Amino acid sequence: MMDALGQAPTPALSAHASSCPSCGSDWADLQTGFAALGPATPQRTPPLAAEAVRQRIMQDLAPQRRLIRELPFDGLLSILFGTAAAFVSLLLLHSRGLLGGMGPLRLATAAVVWAGVFILAFWTLVRRWGVDPQLGHLVLGALAAAGLFLAGNHLLPLPTVVQWCSTRLGAGLGPLFFAIGTIYAAVPLFLFATSASRRWHPRPKRVLIAGGFFFVLVAPAIFLQCSYFTAGALLAWLLGAVAGSLAASAAGYWLGTRATTQG
Amino acid sequence: MDAYARGDIAAFQVLYDRWHDRLFGYLARTFDPATAEELFQTLWMRIHGARSGYDRERAVAPWLFAIAANLRREEWRRRGRRPEESRADVVPTGSTGSAEDAALSVERDRAVRNALAALPEAQREVIELHRFEHLSFPEIAEAFGEGVEAVKSRAFRGYKALRLMLTEMKP
Numbered sequence: 001m002m003d004a005l006g007q008a009p010t011p012a013l014s015a016h017a018s019s020c021p022s023c024g025s026d027w028a029d030l031q032t033g034f035a036a037l038g039p040a041t042p043q044r045t046p047p048l049a050a051e052a053v054r055q056r057i058m059q060d061l062a063p064q065r066r067l068i069r070e071l072p073f074d075g076l077l078s079i080l081f082g083t084a085a086a087f088v089s090l091l092l093l094h095s096r097g098l099l100g101g102m103g104p105l106r107l108a109t110a111a112v113v114w115a116g117v118f119i120l121a122f123w124t125l126v127r128r129w130g131v132d133p134q135l136g137h138l139v140l141g142a143l144a145a146a147g148l149f150l151a152g153n154h155l156l157p158l159p160t161v162v163q164w165c166s167t168r169l170g171a172g173l174g175p176l177f178f179a180i181g182t183i184y185a186a187v188p189l190f191l192f193a194t195s196a197s198r199r200w201h202p203r204p205k206r207v208l209i210a211g212g213f214f215f216v217l218v219a220p221a222i223f224l225q226c227s228y229f230t231a232g233a234l235l236a237w238l239l240g241a242v243a244g245s246l247a248a249s250a251a252g253y254w255l256g257t258r259a260t261t262q263g
Numbered sequence: 264m265d266a267y268a269r270g271d272i273a274a275f276q277v278l279y280d281r282w283h284d285r286l287f288g289y290l291a292r293t294f295d296p297a298t299a300e301e302l303f304q305t306l307w308m309r310i311h312g313a314r315s316g317y318d319r320e321r322a323v324a325p326w327l328f329a330i331a332a333n334l335r336r337e338e339w340r341r342r343g344r345r346p347e348e349s350r351a352d353v354v355p356t357g358s359t360g361s362a363e364d365a366a367l368s369v370e371r372d373r374a375v376r377n378a379l380a381a382l383p384e385a386q387r388e389v390i391e392l393h394r395f396e397h398l399s400f401p402e403i404a405e406a407f408g409e410g411v412e413a414v415k416s417r418a419f420r421g422y423k424a425l426r427l428m429l430t431e432m433k434p
Contacts (some may be wrong), residue, residue: 044284
């Protein structure tokens, strides 16, 4: 019976409603209630609001469309970019003599792991860009921060700095690896987190995820450079990098968000 | 909708042109124009954000109105009260009648709005989607994730209550 509201009732329904007092009464009630609401008056969206929303969504769609069209073989491209990034990173370390004396098995394992991490980063970037542009930006930022870390480490290798500090200050290698490792990770990530929070307004959790991505990207470099040192030094540096990533993500997010609010 | 979910701008334009007035009307029927405008923007951002999760097996109308109904409920909860019963009247678009006709139309709209506002939320939501947005009962059931019979039963009780209220309100 309800399905016939607002439409011509079927002959069967009409026949039944006329012969059954209970259904007839219900049907009359419903028809009267339905009709009493009057015609639905159409509303038009205010033109400015309609256009603002249209433009906002079209702007959001435009870069996606270009990216998808330009990068049709995302898996292949991710492998290409990831392998190239790992190769360049190894070349940077090698040019500084930081890979000397390392066993071929250890080197090969680290190279494969590093390439895998880079491939994952690029794949996330390319695949998720269209679906979740903000995540794409964050992964791109983490990659840029990792690049900055490697460039900084190339210009001023961390093990060299640690040894210099140890000789001058007489401090233990473990604490020095932790402290300097924290600074080396914190500086690029702080720059990235501040600028990302200002430009893309991500949620804090996402900035921390990007910080984690950054750590995973630089961890192989730390592992490779610590071949001359003890396991304690390696652990101290890794912990320093984790601490730097977390602290810089949080501080950069806070500063970037504060700057946006004040602006 | 499927093409829009894949990032097709032309498909978005078609969808937007087809639905934006109806979705605005759905919000404007309950909230004042400024709030409706604000919610309209939020609604489309939500639709845009959720497009990748659209199930191509589903019809578009229930999917859109499910998002709109959720947004409306959230706004009510945020305000901590029921929909407005005496908001500023909106003159219907396209009215060409005399001043007396317009006044009668505004009066009738107010009476209908007050009667709808007096209904329990569950009944009002169903009636609005059925009567004003022309969704079928299966579509409404899909939007709310409920059974068709439950939705029909709510509509039945709602229409009966409305008949009584609107009869009493008549001068």
